[in-house]
Amino acid sequence: MKAKFSSMTLSERMAKMDIPTSGNIATVIDSDTFNEIDDQFAIAWAMLRHDRIDLQAIYAAPFTNSMFNDSHEAVSDPNVGMTLSYEEIERVIDRVKVEKKPEIFKGSTRYVYQSTTAERSDAVNDLIARAHACEEVLQVVSIGAPTNIAHALLADPSITDKIHVLWLGGHSFDWHDTEEFNLLQDKDASRVLLNSGVALTLFPCMGVTNTLATSVPELQYYLAGTSEIGDYLAQEAPKCPWIGFANRKVIWDIAPIGYLIDASWYTETFVASPILNDNLTWSFDNRRHPVRVIKFIERDELFVDLFNRLIKG
Known part of the structure; x- marks a missing residue:
């Protein structure tokens, strides 16, 4: 599939990457929520920071995963995966006690590389409509494979000029490869995102967001017995099959939410949008459009705010 994306000037693109320093920020989240136990933290935190984030909608992203424990069959x-994520989003938002709750939409049933035309799922249609209706720049938090977002960009390239995507995907540029889960799930969607020219802030995993580490005992110590959502997250935290004795638990997906809350917690740079190679490494061409890349995160600032919000639920 090919699309002719809108062409923004450098100043226009940079302006769309600016995060307002005050007020509520129009936001949607695209999430493979059932795949892990970090999307849940991101969704709950965004909902509980309604003083800062106007979370309007959550889109269920597709995923496949063979690493579940005995209580789940491989997906x-x-x-x-998308349907399981939709159901998990419902469970999470039901446990967060806020007056205004986001709408939920089912997303893509197939990856971009499996498609001959853009799939117009409910999530894709809502993202397109919401982008056009938003008076400011719509913040699109992508914490899964960017399939829904890529389908939306391919279906309506004009939204390139109306959104800012905050994507947790790939590894840092000095890592030996970029074999990261979200990117790997749908490499064609990842390329659409990187090549489209959309205003993009990239949150690399290994080398950057892996600093957002906690542990099951820490989560249970702070969250168990505090609130309905706190209890749920403390209960679900040990269920990832790769968390063994004394292992850390990285809450990757809170990174873009924290950036919307307070960008001063982050160190960033601007580079030419990277090229995703077939061998899953990065290469660069300085003639390409710029993207923002997060380099460092003040881990404690995020967790202090996150835990304080969750315990009040």
């Missing part, structure tokens, strides 16, 4: 169909 080999992206449509199944």
Whole structure:
């Protein structure tokens, strides 16, 4: 699939990457929520920071994963992963006690590389409509494979000029490869995002957001017995099959939410949008459009705010 994306000037693109320093920020989240136990933290935190984030909608992203523990069968169909994520989003927002709750939409049933045309799922249609209706720049937090967002960009390239995507994907540029889960799930969607010229802030995983580490005992110590959502997260935290004795638990997906709350917690730089190679490494061409890349995160600032919000639920 090919699309002719809108062409922004450098100043226009940089302006769209600016985060307002005050007020509520129009935001949507695109999430493979059932895949792990970090999307749940991101969604709950965004909802509980309604003083800062106007969370309007959550989109269920597709995923496939063979690494579940004994209580779950492996997910080999992206449509199944998307449906499981939709159901998990419902469970999370039901436990967060806020007056205004975001709408939920089912997303893509197939990856971009499996498609011959852009799939107009409910999530894609809502993202397109919401982008056009938003008076300011719509902040699109992507904490899964960027399939829904890529389908939306391909279906309506004009939204390139109306959104800012905050994507947790890939590894840092000095890592030996970029074999990261969100990027790997749908490499074609990742390329659409990187090549489209959309205003983009990239949150690399290894080398940057892996600093957002906690542990199951720490989560249970601070959250168990505090609130309905706190209890749920403390209960679910040990269920990731790769968390063993004394292992850390990285809450990757809170990174973009924290950036919307307070960008001063982050160190950033601007580079030419990277090129995703077939061998899953990065290469660069300085003639390409710029993107913002997060280099360092003040980990404690995020966790202090996160835990303080969750315990009040």
